[in-house]
Amino acid sequence: TAIAITEQPVSVSVPVGYSFMLRCRAQGHTSLQYQWFCQYRSDCHLIPGATNQDLPIIAEQTQLYTCRVNDLHRNAVFSNWVKVEVHQCVARGLPPRLWRGEPVIVLNPSEQWVEVGQPLQLQCAAMGVPAPSYQWYCNGNLLEQQKRKKLWITRTKVSDSGTYLCCASNSHGEHWTNAVDVHIGEQSQPTSLCCTSRGKIALLVGNNRYQHHPNLMAPVRDVFELSHLLEHLDFQVVSLLD
Secondary structure, X not given: OXXXXXXXXXXXXXXXXXXXXXXXXXXXXXXXEEEEEEEEOOEEEEOOOOOOOXXXXXXXXXXXXXXXXXXXXXXXXXXXXXXXXXEOOOOOOOOOOOOOOOOEEEEOOOXXXXXXXXXXXXXXXXXXXXXXXXXXXXXXXXXXXXXXXXXXXXXXXXXXXXXXXEEEEEOOEEEEXXXXXXXXXXXXXXXXXXXXXXXXXXXXXXXXXXXXXXXXXXXXXXXXXXXXXXXXXXXXXXXXEO
């Protein structure tokens, strides 16, 4: 315990291009040296020049980070690993212009029709600094074991039917997803719904990076503009970049 970390870095969930700092603070009997590392998939490596207590980051892709702290006697400790989750495509107007890190829902769960005994999966996602924690509810009742972005029930029962929603919260506040209905053992969704506004789905793909072609001028902006237009026409929009 020659070195004690007094402030651990915290995980964040941010939009692509967002600028922020990861912080690590430690105390020791001698002067201390800091070195940050990152891991993408299975590749872990030292970040060149990242030798300060604060690590500036411009969010590009989801990665893990840790900080090693050394003293002059060759003692060393590592901070907690933290996750920087990067949302590559966020709807226009998100996050709010004066965003301070409060939770912002970027993915709402969708209505489900499931046969009895089959698995149920509901998914949501939120941005936040620090990264939000999640809690699912059904018919207003807290689901004690469902504390992740994905709600998973391996084998559904009729009693699992109901209205589900999730609360994303951090130190700045909380935000709730839309409420959605889950139908267990009921007749599957009528095909006639495909002709209604609830069944209109638009998939937008904006590619900017090409191997044998110059980068386009504004695919990101175009996707956001089209998303906004289609949402006004009652489409459910799924947007992907690169």
